[in-house]
Ligand code: HEM
């Protein structure tokens with residue numbers, strides 16, 4: 001997977017992407033709340049290089065985790081519980097891009113807009129639409145928050161595989177943890193409405 | 197702060213506490229989603245002992261973090277922005293109990309019920325009520341999610357101060373990270389309603 005291959009349904013750079021309801025000022029306060037600073041941005045750039053050759057292995061781990069839990073794979077399945085292979089595969093390709101994007105994209109208006117699009121794709125208004133999937137209508141917020149743990153914990157061995165010092169690996173891992181927490185906070189917007 | 201001192205507004209053991217809308221089965225699936233198992237419970241028990249003599253120092257760090265960010269201390273302040281000393285102090289005493297509870301309480305129906313009570317105390321229906329505080333009406337969900345990062349990252353030096361091996365400290369830290377993520381997932385329930 002290189003970043004020049006087109007990925008079905010991946011619309012980060014689509015000029016028609018709707019703007020996010022989240023403002024730049026709100027983003028800045030969220031960044032401060034997760035203690036995200038320039039050193040984290042640097043560390044994520046390094047992480048992007050370290051992870052780029054390991055994307056499929058990372059996705060094997062994550063899909064293995066989801067696939068081994070019926071209550072999770074249900075969200076990639078038909079309402080009566082049959083996993084939808086094509087849906088799993090298409091989302092997997094976009095997930096690969098997300099790993100790279102998390103490490104390399106600047107946190108600007110376009111990034112915010114695609115964050116909002118990803119949020120909506122987990123909720124009733126947009127889930128299934130991109131892939132014309134005959135799946136269940138939405139993903140409960142509680143699991144999105146819960147996933148901060150596995151998505152953060154399981155990345156560490158991959159960050160450590162690039163031959164960096166323990167201190168550098170730890171800096172990459174902390175930056176990743178912050179970036180994932182930040183994104184889940186953003187993705188909770190369509191779930192919480194006015195209380196977001 | 198010993199666990200026998202009464203803490204104003206702390207109602208974990210109040211027999212009149214309303215039950216949680218979250219079921220035991222839902223809790224079990226959430227525990228699986230954050231990979232929480234018996235080894236984590238063990239590690240948290242050890243953490244409880246390590247942290248018990250350091251509670252005030254931990255709270256100094258957390259309150260220092262909140263106090264140094266106007267957009268955060270605002271939630272302990274009057275609507276026109278004056279911090280309310282008595283409110284800060286009373287919540288701090290309950291926060292001290294929460295640290296111990298997170299490490300030592302079994303995750304049963306009573307624990308679930310108080311989790312729900314804590315959730316509500318961050319939202320419009322119950323914020324300010326316990327302390328008769330003249331403060332703003334609710335805490336935005338995004339900051340509650342964001343706090344998973346600081347509440348997890350800043351605890352590590354305190355976990356390491358008990359003379360345990362690096363491996364044991366890491367096990368305590370991972371268990372803490374899971375427990376905090378789990379609780380934030382539970383606390384998002386009143387914010388998300390049917391999409392929780
Ligand atoms: C930290 C939490 C999570 C992260 C980082 C994450 C990441 C992603 C990404 C990057 C995509 C593709 C976005 C795109 O279309 O470009 C996606 C879509 C999807 N995710 Fe998640 N996700 C999380 C939580 C969950 C959970 C808990 C589930 C349920 C098991 C889930 C199920 C799905 C599904 C079914 C899609 C496809 C949605 C659609 O129909 O377009 N995700 N996720």
Ligand code: HEM
Nearest residue numbers: 268271287290291294314317323324326339340343344347
């Ligand atoms: C991981 C996230 C958080 C944790 C673990 C946490 C923990 C707690 C605990 C244990 C209590 C006392 C509960 C009781 O009454 O027994 C509390 C109350 C409170 N928290 Fe949080 N909190 C979190 C996020 C936040 C955020 C982001 C803010 C905003 C700055 C905040 C502001 C408050 C306030 C104002 C109260 C008092 C609520 C009332 O009026 O009863 N909390 N929190």
